[in-house]
Amino acid sequence: MTNATNATNETNATNVVIVGAGPTGLTLACGLARQGVAVRVLERATAHATGSRGKTLNPRSLEILADLGLADALAAVGRTHLPFHKYFEGAFVNETEPFAGVLPSAATPYPASRWLHQPQLEQLLRDRLAELGVTVELGAELVDVRQDADGAEAVLADGRRIPAAYVVACDGGRSTVRKLLGIPFVGEGDPEPMMVCGDVEVEGLEAGAWHQWFGPEGVFMLCPFEDSPRWQLQASPETDADGTMVPPSLESFQRLATRHTGRDDIRLSNATWLSTWRVNVRMAERYREGRVLLAGDCAHVHPTAGGLGMNTGIQDAWNLAWKLGYVVRGLASPALLDTYQEERLPIAAWTLDVTSSGMAAVVAGIDTPGIGVEAGGVGDFTGLSLGYGWSSLAGDGATAALAAGDRAPDAPCPGPDGGPGRLFEHFAGDHFTLLGFGPGARAALTGLPDGLPDGLPGHVRPVALDDPDGEARRAYGITGEALVLVRPDNHIALIAPVTAPGEVHSYLERLGAEV
Numbered sequence: 001m002t003n004a005t006n007a008t009n010e011t012n013a014t015n016v017v018i019v020g021a022g023p024t025g026l027t028l029a030c031g032l033a034r035q036g037v038a039v040r041v042l043e044r045a046t047a048h049a050t051g052s053r054g055k056t057l058n059p060r061s062l063e064i065l066a067d068l069g070l071a072d073a074l075a076a077v078g079r080t081h082l083p084f085h086k087y088f089e090g091a092f093v094n095e096t097e098p099f100a101g102v103l104p105s106a107a108t109p110y111p112a113s114r115w116l117h118q119p120q121l122e123q124l125l126r127d128r129l130a131e132l133g134v135t136v137e138l139g140a141e142l143v144d145v146r147q148d149a150d151g152a153e154a155v156l157a158d159g160r161r162i163p164a165a166y167v168v169a170c171d172g173g174r175s176t177v178r179k180l181l182g183i184p185f186v187g188e189g190d191p192e193p194m195m196v197c198g199d200v201e202v203e204g205l206e207a208g209a210w211h212q213w214f215g216p217e218g219v220f221m222l223c224p225f226e227d228s229p230r231w232q233l234q235a236s237p238e239t240d241a242d243g244t245m246v247p248p249s250l251e252s253f254q255r256l257a258t259r260h261t262g263r264d265d266i267r268l269s270n271a272t273w274l275s276t277w278r279v280n281v282r283m284a285e286r287y288r289e290g291r292v293l294l295a296g297d298c299a300h301v302h303p304t305a306g307g308l309g310m311n312t313g314i315q316d317a318w319n320l321a322w323k324l325g326y327v328v329r330g331l332a333s334p335a336l337l338d339t340y341q342e343e344r345l346p347i348a349a350w351t352l353d354v355t356s357s358g359m360a361a362v363v364a365g366i367d368t369p370g371i372g373v374e375a376g377g378v379g380d381f382t383g384l385s386l387g388y389g390w391s392s393l394a395g396d397g398a399t400a401a402l403a404a405g406d407r408a409p410d411a412p413c414p415g416p417d418g419g420p421g422r423l424f425e426h427f428a429g430d431h432f433t434l435l436g437f438g439p440g441a442r443a444a445l446t447g448l449p450d451g452l453p454d455g456l457p458g459h460v461r462p463v464a465l466d467d468p469d470g471e472a473r474r475a476y477g478i479t480g481e482a483l484v485l486v487r488p489d490n491h492i493a494l495i496a497p498v499t500a501p502g503e504v505h506s507y508l509e510r511l512g513a514e515v
Ligand SMILES: Cc1cc2nc3c(=O)[nH]c(=O)nc-3n(C[C@H](O)[C@H](O)[C@H](O)COP(=O)(O)OP(=O)(O)OC[C@H]3O[C@@H](n4cnc5c(N)ncnc54)[C@H](O)[C@@H]3O)c2cc1C
Pocket: 019, 020, 021, 022, 023, 024, 025, 042, 043, 044, 045, 049, 053, 054, 055, 056, 118, 140, 141, 142, 143, 170, 171, 172, 173, 175, 176, 177, 197, 234, 277, 295, 296, 297, 298, 304, 306, 307, 308, 309, 310, 311, 312, 313
C-alpha cells in the first residue's frame, strides 16, 4: 500500500469505496446509501456468484435486514422451519427441528433462523441497493489501496483509480486489501480440505428436510432449498486407493451418495457449483488502518458449525454502517470509527471459539447414532444476546432486564403514524431513538434538541411510551420512569433517569469529540 496521490482519473465525489459484493459489502452499501452517502461497490467477478454457500439468516440478521426494508421480501423467500433427518450407517435414526415450537414474541419478532441460499439474499440486497441508486460494478478488481491524511484511493486492475474518503474491504477470506495493508490474519488452518461441497439436483429424496448421514466413514448431507430445484451437498471427501482426495465432481458426489445412504434410488444431477472447504480459524489482528477498514470474512474465518459466517459479516456491516455514515456526514468525529474494532473484534474472537467448539462436537459425535449438525450449536447462534457492554460507546445504566450495550428489544407501541405499531418501526433508519418511559419523561423529550451539537437534532427521534399493557416496560425491565437512548444499530447507548436529560446530551456531544 502506498500513499494517495493527486493524480486520479475518476473525480466524482465518492465517500466510500466498498471492495467486494458479498453479503457483507452489500449490507454495508445499503446502510450507507440509505444515509445519502456516495458509495461505490467494486466486485472482481464478472458475474454474480450462484453457489449456495450460506444458507441461514439468524434472528439478529433478520432484524437488521428488516430495518433496511427487506422484511417483506425475505418473508417471500426460503422457509423458517426445516427438520433435520438423521441417519447412521444408512439407517434412519430420528427427526429433529432446531426451532420447533419457537414462536415470535413481543420482544423478538424473528425468533428462528430463515433458510435460504446466499445468492437469494445477495439478489435481494442488490435490488434494495438499486432502489437506493447504487449498482454493483462487476469486473472491477481492486489491486492496490493508497491513503494519506486527506483521503484514500482504490486502484483497479484495469488502471482506474477511484478517490474516496474511506475504503472498506469486504473482499472475503483471501482478502487482497488485508494483505496489502499487511494486517496479520492470526490463527490456524488445515492444509487439506475437510469437506467437499456443491449444488446439485436430487431425485429420490423428500425435499422437506435436511438429510444428514453420519457414520464412521464420515458425513454426507443434502440440504434442499425452497424456491429452487437445487440442494446443497456437503460431505467428507472421497479418497482414492492411495488415500488422496478425489476432487469434487458430480460422479464423485454420486458415489458418495450411494455409499453413505446405501441406496441407489437417490440420483444426483446438474452440479452447478463444486467446491472444497478447509478448516480455517483466523481473525485479523486489527480492523482499521487509517482510512481503510475490514469487515466480514476478510476480518474473520471459522468453522461452519452454527452457520455464523454470513451472519457475522452482516452484523459487522451493520455496526460499521452508521458509524462510517455519521463520520462522512460530519455528524461524528473519525474517532467513532475506532469503536468498530473495539466492538466487533471481541465478537469475532467469540465466534471463532464457539464455532471451533461446535465443529469439535460434531466431529466427536460422528460415529454416534442420532448426531447431526445441531451438535455444533454450542453457543447463542441467534445473535440476539450479543451486545457491546465493554465498549466505550456503552454509557451508564442498567435495568433488571438489560444494560447499555445490549440489543434493544422490540415491543408493541403506537407506531410513527399514531396507529398500532412496534418499537422496531421507530428504530428503523439511521437515527438515534430516545425512549421516554412515564409521564415525567415528556419534558426531557420535548427539550431534547436544545443544546445538541450541530446537525444532530434531526438524528435523534423522541418517542414517548404510554405502554398501557406494559409490554415495553417488561422488555426493558423498567418499572418507573426512565430515558433510554437507542443507537442507530439498535443497541442501547445509555439508560438515564428522566431528571437527567443532560446525560443524553453529553453522550451525543461525545460522538463529535476528538479523542
Ligand atoms: C458450504 C458453505 C456453507 C456455508 N454455510 C453458512 C451458513 O449456513 N450460514 C452462514 O452465515 N454462513 C455460511 N457460510 C459462510 C458464508 O458463505 C461466508 O461467511 C460469507 O460469504 C462471507 O461474506 P463476505 O461478504 O464477507 O465475503 P464473500 O462472500 O467471500 O464476498 C467477497 C467478495 O469480494 C470479491 N472480491 C475478492 N477480492 C476482490 C478484489 N480484489 N476486488 C474486488 N472484489 C473482490 C469476491 O469476488 C466476493 O464476491 C458457508 C460457506 C460455505 C462455503
